[in-house]
Amino acid sequence: MADSGAPVFSGSYPQDDVTFLLKPLDLQPMSDLEEKERMIQSGQRHYSEMISVERQPTSAYLSLFEQALEANIDRMAQDLVSLAEAILCGTGPAIVLVSLARAGTPVGIALRRWLQARHGLEVPHYSISIIRDRGIDAVALDHIRARHPDRVIVFIDGWTGKGAIASELNRCIPAYNTSRRAEVAPGLFVLADLAGVSAGCGSIDDYLIPSSILNATISGLVSRSILNDQIGPGDFHGCLFFDHLRAQDRSVAFVDLLVDRARRVTPRGRPGPDALATAAARTERLIRMLRRAYDNPPWHHIKPGIGEATRALLRRVPRALCVRDSSHPDVRHLIALAEERDVRIDVQPGLPLQATAIIRSLGDA
Numbered sequence: 001m002a003d004s005g006a007p008v009f010s011g012s013y014p015q016d017d018v019t020f021l022l023k024p025l026d027l028q029p030m031s032d033l034e035e036k037e038r039m040i041q042s043g044q045r046h047y048s049e050m051i052s053v054e055r056q057p058t059s060a061y062l063s064l065f066e067q068a069l070e071a072n073i074d075r076m077a078q079d080l081v082s083l084a085e086a087i088l089c090g091t092g093p094a095i096v097l098v099s100l101a102r103a104g105t106p107v108g109i110a111l112r113r114w115l116q117a118r119h120g121l122e123v124p125h126y127s128i129s130i131i132r133d134r135g136i137d138a139v140a141l142d143h144i145r146a147r148h149p150d151r152v153i154v155f156i157d158g159w160t161g162k163g164a165i166a167s168e169l170n171r172c173i174p175a176y177n178t179s180r181r182a183e184v185a186p187g188l189f190v191l192a193d194l195a196g197v198s199a200g201c202g203s204i205d206d207y208l209i210p211s212s213i214l215n216a217t218i219s220g221l222v223s224r225s226i227l228n229d230q231i232g233p234g235d236f237h238g239c240l241f242f243d244h245l246r247a248q249d250r251s252v253a254f255v256d257l258l259v260d261r262a263r264r265v266t267p268r269g270r271p272g273p274d275a276l277a278t279a280a281a282r283t284e285r286l287i288r289m290l291r292r293a294y295d296n297p298p299w300h301h302i303k304p305g306i307g308e309a310t311r312a313l314l315r316r317v318p319r320a321l322c323v324r325d326s327s328h329p330d331v332r333h334l335i336a337l338a339e340e341r342d343v344r345i346d347v348q349p350g351l352p353l354q355a356t357a358i359i360r361s362l363g364d365a
Contacts, residue, residue: 011220011241012251017109020222021128021140022101022239025230029053029240037317041362048131049228052315054216054242061213062248064333068210069257071329076209077261079191079202080107082270084114086200087154087189093119096144096151099127100165100188101239102219103158103307106211106255107191111156113259124148129225129237132164132300135172137225137237138179145182155188158209161308162283163195164300193271194305194353196280204271204279206353208330211254212307215314216242220251286352290322293348294358301359306330312357313337319360320344324351331355 009020030036031053039045057065087095099108105127112125124147128140144153157165166188173186187199194206211218226238271279283304290302297319303312312318313334321338323331326347334355338345 011105011222012246012249013109013220013255014252017112017255018099018105018125018127018220020101020105020220020239021126021137021143021236022222022225023231023236024241025226025238027051027226027228027230027238027240033315033317037360038362046134046227048134048226051223051226051240054223054245056245056248057214057217061333061336064336065210065213065250067329068208068213068333069254072208072210073257073261074265075203075207076191076211077258078265078268080110080114080258080262081118081265081267082202083107083189083191083200084111084118085267086202086270087111088115088119090187090189090200091152091154091185093121094151095123095154096148097123097125097156098141098144098153099125099156100130101127101225102216102222103212104156105219105222106251106258107158108156109255110258110262113255114262117259117263124151127222129227129239130165130168130172131225131227131237132168134227135168136176138176139234140236141176141184142180143236145180145184153184155186157188157190158212159190159192159305159307160188160195160197161304162287162299162302163197163280166195166197192305192307193276194279195283196276196278198276201271201276204275206305206355208306208333212310213333214250217245217248218250218254221245221249282352286356289350289352290356290358294320297358297361301361303357303359305353306334306355309334309355309357310337312359313341313343316357317360318343319358320346322346322348322351322356322358324349324354328354 115121129137169186189200193201223240
């Protein structure tokens with residue numbers, strides 16, 4: 001449902017599914033993760049200025065994705081249905097879905113299709129950038145508000161870990177509203193809210209969301225967002241389009257399957273305020289526990305939950321992977337990634353979540 005005045009960039013998705021308000025860049029990805037980590041931690045570069053190489057997933061890793069799909073797609077579909085109801089109850093039908101690139105994009109597409117199929121709603125859907133410590137893409141928000149002045153903006157993401165993106169929304173949206181005399185609500189809607197910070201969610205459980213295993217090949221062949229000196233004052237934040245991964249792209253097939261399963265599952269009740277408070281306390285307990293166990297690492301070096309741990313193992317330089325049960329199917333891909341990169345694996349049966357990664361600090365052995 002791309003707006004006639006909107007830029008026509010939908011990655012590998014059909015144009016009706018999503019409009020990416022991102023500027024495709026010509027940028028060389030970094031293959032040296034150690035150097036990238038050094039530059040981030042030394043303050044020489046912000047993480048958003050650089051991006052890692054994305055390689056073709058191996059057949060063994062894709063097999064783990066297929067296993068996760070078989071095991072958990074119905075649970076994800078249940079959470080999608082619950083999330084859709086939470087959005088409609090919280091905002092009403094006159095909405096525009098704004099996915100946060102990129103983990104929010106497949107969720108936003110599935111929500112758009114489900115709201116049309118189940119409720120007959122024609123809902124515009126965009127994917128835009130938000131960057132920790134640098135805020136939301138105000139140019140993209142301006143673009144959306146100009147085209148849909150009578151619709152409520154609903155921010156969508158895949159999951160929360162510590163709640164950093166929800167905190168970023170709560171920090172930057174009031175400033176945006178003041179500068180634009182706008183009334184954009186900063187609430188974040190997610191499938192799984194481990195941090196207990198969302199405006200609405202489908203679950204507070206740490207389970208393997210199948211789309212969290214892959215990167216661009218589950219997100220329209222689009223990279224995470226980039227904010228560097230190639231972005232001018234009137235530009236959207238940037239991205240790369242990984243056309244070399246087209247043969248491995250699962251983006252459309254995944255959303256097709258998710259929406260199909262949503263039609264078949266039995267809906268569950270969505271978490272209320274008490275459940276969110278429980279999730280928040282659980283995550284706080286986890287962070288305190290791990291900071292004691294690992295010599296007080298920086299708060300932002302702790303990546304709670306399966307989704308955040310996966311990102312850390314794919315993009316960063318981890319010090320350790322902590323899992324509650326190394327034989328659980330939901331952490332198989334994490335064990336494989338850790339073994340491939342020779343990352344220490346610590347089994348901690350008392351871990352409040354299924355998995356957490358600890359980023360290696362400069363100077364760590």
